[in-house]
Amino acid sequence: MTLIPDDAPLPAAARRIGDWLAGLRRSDIPEPVAAVALDCIVDTLGVALAGAGTEAARLAADEAREIYAAGASQLLAGGRLCPEGAAFANVAAAHALDFDDNSYAGFVHGSAIVVPVALAMVEMTDGTGRDLLTAVVAGAEAQYALAEAVGNGVYHAGWWTTALFGTVGAAAAGARAFGLDGRTAADAIAFALCGTGGMRACFGTGAKPLLAAQAAANGVRAARLAARGLTVPHGVVEDPRGFARLVAAGRFDPAALDGLGRRWRLLDPGIDTKLYPVCLSAHAAIDAVRDLMVERGLAAGNIRAVHCRVPPVVVANLTYDRPATPGEARFSLPFAVACAMLYGTLGLEHLDDATLADPALREAMERVSMTADPGWTADADRARLAPEGAEIHVETVTGERIDRFCASARGTVARPLSAAELAAKFLTCAGRAVGPEGAERLHRSLRRLETLSGLPGLLDPSPTMAVAHDVDEYRS
Structure with missing residues (x-):
């Protein structure tokens, strides 16, 4: 084992994130973190089902069907596309109603991007429910850690941090779903960062969910290109021409990345789940x-x-x-x-x-x-x-x-919603798309996500939805 001297320079931020992603396994995720991640998955998919009927989501789905190839990843609006296309359409649906969750680690709507991306990528790779949860944690933690590293001044300056950091979350979720090694995952993160952006001037318009969709698609593409062999300089955060200087006025605290895998942003500062479908x-x-x-x-x-x-x-x-x-x-x-x-x-x-x-x-x-x-x-x-x-x-x-x-609204970390309130929100949202009985079946299936040996039909509300009955059968 090679020891790094105390005064040795730290690896580039993208490489540190990439190495953590490559090493992350479901067994590394504490159960309280997994429980929050599961809540994020359930809440996001419920909101996305409700949002799929909005004008912005329909526009995104129509565009996705026209420009993306067919594939294994399910569209909430019906049909299957390649992961990039499914992510584009489903993220628009997840954010269209502004009913999705939020974190003060960067003022980011993290789940609306990470959950649909992770689902699309894990479907493509024939992964399990445990793989989906792991990819969601990977994407969420990566984007929240980087957001903390550059600080909330980015948001106050007018950047829309959901698009800005969501691209990183999407690339990270994709890298974990693909099982990329540390160097390749770092290439994905670096490429995502090189092209990221987004402005708060879009608030109150259909551009907001579509920018989230675009960020997600760009992150998926970054992971796929890295897997195909694209290499990118890993120092894109620290470079004098790079992310920290251009976007964050030079602010970058590398210590924020030290806690990856030890301090979990899904717990601290945590996730705020909305009780009302407004900002x-x-x-x-x-x-x-x-x-x-x-x-x-x-x-x-x-x-x-x-x-x-x-x-x-x-x-x-x-x-x-x-x-x-x-x-x-x-x-x-x-x-x-x-x-x-x-x-x-x-x-x-x-x-x-x-x-x-x-x-x-x-x-x-x-x-x-x-x-x-x-x-x-x-x-x-x-x-x-x-x-x-x-x-x-x-x-x-x-x-x-x-x-x-x-001080804090219902649903925030300080005043979390009860399990009954979370379930009621899901059933109300999903029921708009699949009816009350379909929403009940889907909720039961999602709550047993880690028992699923595969994801095809996960969002199919029919009674034949495949749910494993022996949890231990799929433990690894």
């Missing part, structure tokens, strides 16, 4: 208004005004004061709070043109205002504990003023 920046305000109204017995007609004081990042994300489309409504605090006032919640059924055109909703939105608190991020504890929190000040028609602070 997470609106969730704390929704919860605060809902809880306050229940506790005080208030109806929408009792409220004269709702003033929301929030961190600057919330204002930067929720840019549509008077949304005209469901896409814009997903990035509108007045819409989110008005729904909480009128309906007691915010569900998929509220994100349609009819709801947006409702005069009662438009009038309720006029009663909601939002102000950025520049001191929020200056308070280190508040910024850490309530990164997208909300201070709500409600004025009633009788002149009473009621204040409420919500």
Whole structure:
């Protein structure tokens, strides 16, 4: 064994990630991490089934069928394509409703890219349910670690980190599914990084899920090209002309990669699972208004005004004061709070043109205002504990003023959803595509993912779905 001197330079970031990917086995993943990864898989596929019927997802599926070859990987919209094509279409569906999960390791919607990519790649390689879970962990941890290494300043500068780092997550999931060695996996990561990008200017439009789809397809292509022999300089993060300097203003902490396989980002900072199908920046305000109204017995007609004081990042994300489309409504605090006032919640059924055109909703939105608190991020504890929190000040028609602070919304790591709530979300989402009985069958199958000896038919909701009954039969 060769020992590296203490003062020896570290291997390039891409090579460090590649070597970790090559060595990762299911047996290396602690059970708490595997449990979170399984939740990510179930939640993402449920949301993707619901999202498959959206305009953006249909556009992606039509494009994929036209330009990609047939293959072994299933499209949620029907048919099978090569992994790149399936990833492109299915990732668009997974992110189309903005109902997919999120992590504060880079402000990344990690699962929407990694889960469909891992599924497509593992299907192509005739892998098992255990292989799928391992590939999801590989992709998630790789992208979150790199995101932490360059810091959240990238997001605040205007980069859309889901596309930016999602390409890396896709390449990493693909490299693990392919079983690439460390050097080749590093080539895949490096090539993915060389061409990555994405801007937050796309928020509120169909471009957002399609950019996620494009990032996924690029990551799959990077893994496939590396497997075919493409070589790329591994120092693309550290190079003076490379990723850290051009994208992150030179910020790069290589120590963030030291914890791969020891510190699991799926646990810390963890995964926020959405209870509402809108941008997470609106969730704390929704919860605060809902809880306050229940506790005080208030109806929408009792409220004269709702003033929301929030961190600057919330204002930067929720840019549509008077949304005209469901896409814009997903990035509108007045819409989110008005729904909480009128309906007691915010569900998929509220994100349609009819709801947006409702005069009662438009009038309720006029009663909601939002102000950025520049001191929020200056308070280190508040910024850490309530990164997208909300201070709500409600004025009633009788002149009473009621204040409420919500640091973390339901579904975030601080306030996780229960198993029953997670199941209800899946059944609601998947039921839109496959009906209640099909959703129940699919949920049971996904919850037993690691018993599956193969993935063909995984998303087939028919009663003949193949599920292994002896868990130990497929342990390795």
